[in-house]
Amino acid sequence: MRNKTDTTTPRGATTAQPRDFRATRFYAALTRALAPRGLSPEDLCDLDDAAARRLLAEYGAMFLAVEGVRLPAVLVFASEAEVERFQREARPRAATIKGVTFELQGAALDALLAAREEALSAGLELTPRDGAEAARRTYADTLRLWDSRVRPALEHWAGERRVEPAEAERLQKLAPDEQLAEVLRLEERGVFFSKDFSKSILHSVAAPGASQHLAMLAFDVAEFTDARVRETMARRGWFQTVLSDLPHFTFLGVREKDLPDLGLRRVAGCGQTFWVPDLE
Numbered sequence: 314m315r316n317k318t319d320t321t322t323p324r325g326a327t328t329a330q331p332r333d334f335r336a337t338r339f340y341a342a343l344t345r346a347l348a349p350r351g352l353s354p355e356d357l358c359d360l361d362d363a364a365a366r367r368l369l370a371e372y373g374a375m376f377l378a379v380e381g382v383r384l385p386a387v388l389v390f391a392s393e394a395e396v397e398r399f400q401r402e403a404r405p406r407a408a409t410i411k412g413v414t415f416e417l418q419g420a421a422l423d424a425l426l427a428a429r430e431e432a433l434s435a436g437l438e439l440t441p442r443d444g445a446e447a448a449r450r451t452y453a454d455t456l457r458l459w460d461s462r463v464r465p466a467l468e469h470w471a472g473e474r475r476v477e478p479a480e481a482e483r484l485q486k487l488a489p490d491e492q493l494a495e496v497l498r499l500e501e502r503g504v505f506f507s508k509d510f511s512k513s514i515l516h517s518v519a520a521p522g523a524s525q526h527l528a529m530l531a532f533d534v535a536e537f538t539d540a541r542v543r544e545t546m547a548r549r550g551w552f553q554t555v556l557s558d559l560p561h562f563t564f565l566g567v568r569e570k571d572l573p574d575l576g577l578r579r580v581a582g583c584g585q586t587f588w589v590p591d592l593e
């Protein structure tokens with residue numbers, strides 16, 4: 314869930330929040346999708362918490378994946394130990410493409426390799442972006458990537474006097490969940506934390522513990538600018554579900570035509586098609 318260039322979103326783009334999350338099409342579909350797993354949306358996170366609702370709106374499509382995959386029972390992993398336990402129980406498998414070895418859940422890996430075969434037979438390439446981090450990541454990876462955006466942004470905005478230096482210093486020391494809430498509050502007033510300070514940090518890196526890469530159901534594709542490669546991924550159940558994270562694909566394992574019934578809505582942006590939670 315990383316976009317090194319960060320040059321790709323309409324300036325200031327954020328995901329609008331509905332007044333009542335429980336009245337949205339996405340909430341209804343998520344409730345249906347989780348029921349066979351013995352889970353409800355309320356098990357994933359505290360829906361009365363604005364930051365949690367925001368994370369569910371940004372990354373929640375993953376929880377609509379086919380029953381064959383394992384889903385986290387929480388929206389945000391709280392520690393490395395939690396992530397390690399989930400990843401062990403989900404029994405990832407490894408593959409190597411062009412010398413890069415990476416890991417995904419079995420169903421996701423099979424679909425990815427099938428997409429790659431299809432791409433190769435059409436004369437295209439389909440390879441991981443930025444090495445092994447294209448697929449499974451650790452909790453520490455998500456912390457490091459988060460900090461790589463927060464630290465420079467706090468320095469930048471303190472320099473611009475949009476955040477008082479003492480306040481910037483206080484924010485830098487907060488625990489990840491407290492820091493997330495404060496960052497989202499600042500972004501509401503246009504103090505953005507992406508790499509070029511033009512858009513939400515959540516469209517650039519995931520919140521610590523919340524990345525789809527931790528669930529091993531995400532893959533960053535180096536050839537994401539090629540529409541034929543994106544279509545090949547979609548035919549194998551891999552869709553772009555995080556708005557404006559251009560190289561990032563999520564394994565849902567369903568057909569594209571079924572996505573609206575799953576509570577997702579099609580959004581065009583930056584020349585690509587995203588399927589994001591329908592918060593109407």
Ligand SMILES: [Zn+2]
Pocket residue numbers: 314315526531532533560561562
């Ligand atoms: Zn990604």
